Amino acid sequence: MNEENEFIKSLVEDAADTQPTVFDIASRSRLVILFLTVYLGLVIAVMGLRSDWYYQVTLLSYSIEMALSVILIFFAGIASVRFSVPRAIGRSPAVVLPFLVVVLGMVIWQLGGVSLNALIVSVTTPSLSYISFGVIAGAIPTASFLMWQMSQGSPTQLKFAGSLALLSASACGHFLMRIVGQAQSFADVLVWCYSPVIILTMVGLMFGQKLLKW
Amino acid sequence: MSLSKINDKATLLGEAEAHQAMVLAQNGDQSHYQKLLILVESMARGYLSHRLQNASDLDDLTQEILISVHNARHTFDLKKPIFPWLYAIFNYRFQDYLRAYYRTRRNITQDMNDSDERDLATDxxxxxxxxxxxxxxxxxxxxxxxxxxxxxxxxxxxxxxxxxxxxxxxxxxxxxxxxxxxxxxxxxxxxxx
The missing domain is CATH 1.10.10.10 (Winged helix-like DNA-binding domain superfamily/Winged helix DNA-binding domain)
Incomplete structure (x- = not known):
């Protein structure tokens, strides 16, 4: 017991010497929104919108897909910061986000009218893999930024927080490839643009434990 | 206030007092921070005593929890209750302990025919x-x-x-x-x- 008291006293002494900056979730969330907005805006400004964007937005499937992507980008980004502090998952609204990813896939599949044949043709066309690389490249800055933000906190739900961060980042990549890239076929989008979102979210789930450990 | 004058046997605090202690601790009040850590230690022991058999592991993990609370104190939101925040840390550290426990022990197998009789003093x-x-x-x-x-x-x-x-x-x-x-x-x- 005495040893514990000594130990506690040493922590108190340490606290007197070092007063860390308070991790304010509200201001961090605002910073995330600012970063995401500036990043997406910059990439679109530099790369330009796809040539047929005016036609694409008139398609219901494309509009819903883009709206869902934006929701995933911002909500998952903010949720990842909210899970950078000790807390239980409980009834957090963030648990809905993985289901939204499934909804996104269903929208592309059903509203985009993707047939099995078209899927097989797309899967067997590896030259389209540049789309996936584009999604991953578009996700890297966001993933780095979110991981950096989270590493300054003390997350206790590491897998969940890691998957949310990579979900937001991969949704960024997906959004950018769809708004800047020229892919026409929804089968190609489903195979090469949407699947990296699932894969990167899984990567976050698997490596969150290692990346965010403190 | 000198630490030596602080009463080690601080009375245990309830949720409201613990919250208040954390508020004051974040403003640099050492005596309240010490009281808070004493409460955390007692809570951690209570939490772990149902889950751990080994007394030495319990001591180690209690210290780990105290260090974690100390390191994470800047992430506590003063508008939120403190106990869920503390229990989230307890859970996290306990699961981390279990993960390490099973990782280091799952590969340990003892071949009954392969007894190691070498003696440090003679070998x-x-x-x-x-x-x-x-x-x-x-x-x-x-x-x-x-x-x-x-x-x-x-x-x-x-x-x-x-x-x-x-x-x-x-x-x-x-x-x-x-x-x-x-x-x-x-x-x-x-x-x-």
């Missing part, structure tokens, strides 16, 4: 192996940690003797030793992976 090769292992483990540490671990565990000095020899407080010796062991454990675990 120079075994003694050499142990010496090498000790040197390797010590090489993971920074010089100050290495010096303290050597004095405590190789030379058999007491914490008080180390404190006098190095001109640092006893609590500092214990904290450094604890961090050194944690560092070795984490390095060894990383290598096992």
């Amino acid at each position: 120079p090769h075994l003694e050499w192996e142990y010496r090498n292992l000790g040197q390797k483990l010590l090489s993971y540490l920074v010089p100050q940690q290495r010096r303290i671990i050597e004095m405590l565990y190789v030379n058999g000095n007491s914490a008080q003797e180390v404190s006098t020899a190095l001109n640092i407080s006893v609590s500092n010796v214990r904290t450094t030793a604890h961090r050194a062991i944690k560092r070795i454990r984490s390095k060894v675990n990383t290598q096992h992976e």
Whole structure:
């Protein structure tokens, strides 16, 4: 017991010497929104919108897909910061986000009218893999930024927080490839643009434990 | 306020008082921070005593929890209740402990026909192996940690003797030793992976 008291006293002494900056979730969330907005805006400004964007937005499937992507980008980004502090998952609204990813896939599949044949043709066309690389490249800055933000906190739900961060980042990549890239076929989008979102979210789930450990 | 004047046996606090203590602690009030840590220690022991059989693991994990609370104190939102925040840390550290426990023990198998009867006192090769292992483990540490671990565990000095020899407080010796062991454990675990 005495040893514990000594130990506690040493922590108190340490606290007197070092007063860390308070991790304010509200201001961090605002910073995330600012970063995401500036990043997406910059990439679109530099790369330009796809040539047929005016036609694409008139398609219901494309509009819903883009709206869902934006929701995933911002909500998952903010949720990842909210899970950078000790807390239980409980009834957090963030648990809905993985289901939204499934909804996104269903929208592309059903509203985009993707047939099995078209899927097989797309899967067997590896030259389209540049789309996936584009999604991953578009996700890297966001993933780095979110991981950096989270590493300054003390997350206790590491897998969940890691998957949310990579979900937001991969949704960024997906959004950018769809708004800047020229892919026409929804089968190609489903195979090469949407699947990296699932894969990167899984990567976050698997490596969150290692990346965010403190 | 001098720490020596602080009453070690601070009365245990309820949720509201603990919250207030954290608010004051974040403003640099040492006595309230100490009271809070004493409460955390008691809560952690209560939480872990149902889950752990081994007393030494319980002590280690309680210290881990205290360090975690200390390191994460800047993430506590003063508008939120404190107990869920604390229990989230308890859970996290306990699961981390379980993960390490099963990772290090799951591959341990003992062949009944393969008993190792070598004796450290009579087997120079075994003694050499142990010496090498000790040197390797010590090489993971920074010089100050290495010096303290050597004095405590190789030379058999007491914490008080180390404190006098190095001109640092006893609590500092214990904290450094604890961090050194944690560092070795984490390095060894990383290598096992």
